[in-house]
Amino acid sequence: MAHVLGQNQYGKAENRIVRVYRDSTRHEIKDLNVSVALSGDFDDVHLTGSNANCLPTDTTKNTVYAFAKKYGIDSAEDFGITLARHFVDSTEPVRRARIRIEEYAWDRIRTPDSTSRPTGSEEAGHSFVRNGQEVRTTEVRYDGEYVQVVSGLKDLVVMNSTDSEFWGYIKDGYTTLQEAYDRILATQVTARWTYSYRGAEGESQPDWNRCYTQVKRHLLEAFAETYSYSLQQTLHAMGTRVLDNRAEVDEVRLELPNKHHFLVDLSPFGLKNENEVYYAADRMYGLIEGTVHREGVVPVIPAV
Template sequence: MAHRLGANRYGKAESRVVRIVRDTQRHELHDLNVSTSLRGDFEAAHTTGDQAAVLPTDTQKNTAFAYAKLHGVGSVEDYALALGSRLLDACPAAEAAQVRVEEYGWDRIGDHSFVRRGGSVRTAVVTVGREATHVLSGICDLALLNTTDSEFKGFLKDEFTTLAEADDRVLATSLVARWRHTDTDGIDWNASHEAVRATLLETFAGTYSRALQETLYAMGCAVLDAQPGIAEIRFSAPNLHHFLVDFSGFQIDGLSNEGEVFVAADRPYGLIEAQVTRDDVPPADEAWLAVPGFC
């Protein structure tokens, strides 16, 4: 029975390319999800295992990161055109190169601080009992990022420690915060929520961070100082790591990465959890505050 190879293509999917422009004190941020693929005469790779015409998918990924620096990301269309042209030039067997780019929107909250556009979810857990009512307001998926003013050093080390100390790093999280009100009568819940959210953003943007733990504590203290009607606030914050792309192996003279191009890793991640409580308010019954699987 005769067989033949039909349509085929190959590439590297979902490279998380983060480009930070640091030319001035007011940084610019481009957060991309880049997928590339090549279509052409790759029959030998399928039928005989001959890879001579194949540009590796790892090379496609590296090119996507390098072009974020070499070409820049003025627009995703312009970046994709440049990247596609480069891949086509680099792979003579290819008939076409396709580049798919998703750009995640971030709104500026400071010169080097950003909040993900349209991403957060407002939450509420209300427990109405015969003797007491508890209102736990909150927010989740509040994606925040500082391009600088964050360090992590002086930590405990043992024989398994490989993490390098960082004097200047990207600090990013997708915050879950829940806060308990001391009263439930006569409260403008919408105004209260907006005020807490604004305080969280302002404090994140304005705090020099020696650790995500320090930033969370500062945010919690700021909320309690601004809102006397809140008894406590609890945080769950993944530390969403951004790793500097190593350009040293690329055969391009003068290509350096001075904190400009990062790969955004989604897992594994550090998970920091903390609560900040008001001294003069009795603690709540923990059973009422348990919210398993919620946001």
């Protein structure tokens, strides 16, 4: 029976790069983890061992660092598009490029006594603390004609201490869960969203940084303002809020693990627990996943 080489790609994964802007005493930092994957005319590399069509992964790594200096990093999305276009448009055997980026945020350390701070500021100009809220993510795909951008975030932990219920569900012989009419709702949000932007000639790019900030804002506002009867309902409200407020976004995919909080039985100690003391369980957990997209738009973001 004959064997066929199937879909394949290669590249340099997890290129850690920190770009420091020193244009003034108030420095700026971009901290990225960039992974490059290339697809194209690479059959001979696999089948015969010929490297004539192989761009070394070390070269892709060097390109990431060189482009950080040459073009700068305004946003993860823009940097990813620049890299993807370069690899496809400048290297003949490469037909498609996928760039995945994680961006790590840093906050300025507030040091009133710092001599390096700008006049009138309470922030040090060159001192930062890693922001622990979430990781910003980006995936860019380019096939020589169209660009596809999937932005996102992960590890954004949120909690509502009330305004959440869960009852009226199916009960069978194995159901032991008690109905809840006032519970903690907590999750660790992974969100990804696509844009209508396709990189056509003359098409203006979205303001990537502003869109990220606003999508995150709408996700958080929907989580906080939804009186929830299930995490599924909250997921739908979060995705809908983004689409209602960001015209450039076509699809939102959310993965919401239910970070369960169980009331502790304090009766052995002669104490009442009136929704005050909980056990926070990290495993096992319910995993709620779903996509909200505009009518007529074909979803493209796969489940992880």
